[in-house]
Amino acid sequence: MTATKHHFRAPGLLFLALLLLLPVLPMPLQAGEALVSGQYLSGGGQDLQLRITVAAPAPSTLIVIQNLPPGTAIESASPAFHQYDASKGEGKWLLTQVSPGRYLLSLRLPRPVPPGAISGEIRYKDPASGRLTHLPIRP
Amino acid sequence: MAAYRILPEHATPGIPFPVVIEVTTSATRPFSLILKETLPPDCIPAQGRPRFVSQASDPPVLKWIDKISGEQAAYSYLATLQPATEMETAHRFSGGVTIRSDDNSSIPISGTDALRASPFHWADSNSDGRIDDEELLSVYEIYGGIEGLQFGKKLIEEIWTAKGYRWNQETRGYDILQ
Numbered sequence: 001m002t003a004t005k006h007h008f009r010a011p012g013l014l015f016l017a018l019l020l021l022l023p024v025l026p027m028p029l030q031a032g033e034a035l036v037s038g039q040y041l042s043g044g045g046q047d048l049q050l051r052i053t054v055a056a057p058a059p060s061t062l063i064v065i066q067n068l069p070p071g072t073a074i075e076s077a078s079p080a081f082h083q084y085d086a087s088k089g090e091g092k093w094l095l096t097q098v099s100p101g102r103y104l105l106s107l108r109l110p111r112p113v114p115p116g117a118i119s120g121e122i123r124y125k126d127p128a129s130g131r132l133t134h135l136p137i138r139p
Numbered sequence: 140m141a142a143y144r145i146l147p148e149h150a151t152p153g154i155p156f157p158v159v160i161e162v163t164t165s166a167t168r169p170f171s172l173i174l175k176e177t178l179p180p181d182c183i184p185a186q187g188r189p190r191f192v193s194q195a196s197d198p199p200v201l202k203w204i205d206k207i208s209g210e211q212a213a214y215s216y217l218a219t220l221q222p223a224t225e226m227e228t229a230h231r232f233s234g235g236v237t238i239r240s241d242d243n244s245s246i247p248i249s250g251t252d253a254l255r256a257s258p259f260h261w262a263d264s265n266s267d268g269r270i271d272d273e274e275l276l277s278v279y280e281i282y283g284g285i286e287g288l289q290f291g292k293k294l295i296e297e298i299w300t301a302k303g304y305r306w307n308q309e310t311r312g313y314d315i316l317q
Contacts, residue, residue: 061279063272083300094296096279125276132273 036062036135038122041104043139044115048107050137052122056100059124064093064105067119075108115139140164142174142236144250145281148264149257153222153311155185156261157282157290159215160248162207162236169208173237176201176248178218179230187216188288215285222311224256258306260313262295269303270295 036059041049052064066081068074068089074081083092093105120137143161150156160174176191178184178199184191191214193202203214220230232252235245259266262278270278275295282290294313298304303316 059276059280060283061276063276082296092300094275094299096283123272123276125273125280127280130280132276 034135035059035126036122036124036133038064038120038135038137040115040118040120040137040139043118045112046109048109048113048118050105050120052095052103052105054098054100054103057127058098058100059127060096060098061124062093062095062098063123064095065121065123066091066093066105066107067121068109069113069117072113073110075110077108078106140166140236140238140246142234142246142248144232144234144248144252146232146251146254147261148251149255149259149266150220150261151258151306151313152220152224152226152256154260155217155219155289155291156254157215157217157285157288158232159213159281159285160234160250162212162214164207164210166207169206170238171204171206174203174205174214174234175237175245176214176216176232176234178232179254181221181224181228181230183219183221185217185219186287186289187214188285189214191216213285215282215288217288217290220254220256226256226258228256230254230256258308260295260298260304263298263304268305269301270299272299275299 035055037053039051041051070087070089072089073086074084077091079093081091082094095103118139122135122137124133125131126133141163145159147156160176162174180198182199184194184199184201187201189203191201191203194200201216205212230253234248236248237245257266260270262270262274264274278295282288297315298313301315301317304313305316307314
């Protein structure tokens with residue numbers, strides 16, 4: 001699955017004018033900033049939303065793991081999961097052709113889950129070292 | 140200048156596998172090169188990215204003539220071991236890069252130069268009968284960015300999502316274990 005970037009609307013003409021004056025750079029990494037980070041915008045209830053932010057130099061591929069309570073059914077997922085094992089409650093997304101930016105992954109469940117019952121993980125290879133990184137995410 | 144070959148450690152006879160040769164240079168001006176790659180006699184070359192311009196057989200020889208203007212260039216191709224190749228046999232690759240100079244000397248391609256015939260898929264680097272997350276990420280990091288290289292993503296993802304796979308000698312394909 002090719003990764004689809006989530007676009008946020010720029011607030012107003014002044015912002016756009018300022019943006020045009022800036023050099024176009026692909027979100028360079030700042031000191032202390034992670035190459036990839038994940039944050040639950042909604043980490044409980046029926047609708048779960050996970051935002052992933054990727055800085056440059058971006059890993060080309062991400063595997064995103066979503067852990068739900070075992071036996072949880074899923075009404076819909078966007079983008080669709082590559083793997084979902086309902087008995088374990090583990091779903092996996094494969095995002096390819098990733099570029100720096102923000103990505104939004106959403107899930108709708110038939111029944112609400114409490115925020116403490118879910119967790120996530122992002123796995124990727126650091127482009128510089130080639131090392132496998134496991135990044136845990138909690139709501 | 141240096142040239143480095145990336146090749147899987149093993150591949151199944153009859154199943155295409157990818158090869159990448161990375162050329163790096165510190166030259167500040169564009170220059171022309173000839174890259175020559177000699178495949179093992181039991182190997183059949185297929186798709187090249189960019190296309191190779193010349194091909195001999197027995198053993199197969201691929202050539203690229205190119206002009207490099209940046210610090211790095213990559214030349215890739217798919218190849219297949221002949222279906223009748225005996226399992227566990229080793230197959231050797233060799234090659235070099237020639238640039239225009241006083242002595243027209245060739246720089247040998249370093250990196251991996253041998254491939255073993257195996258019933259395990261080339262992306263299953265530890266030959267454990269499954270493709271795990273790390274193996275999948277490695278495949279995409281190395282080969283995923285090469286536009287148009289048909290290295291069998293669909294089968295690799297199918298095996299990754301399954302419990303495993305097994306080589307079926309009769310059908311000459313992999314049985315996916317769900």
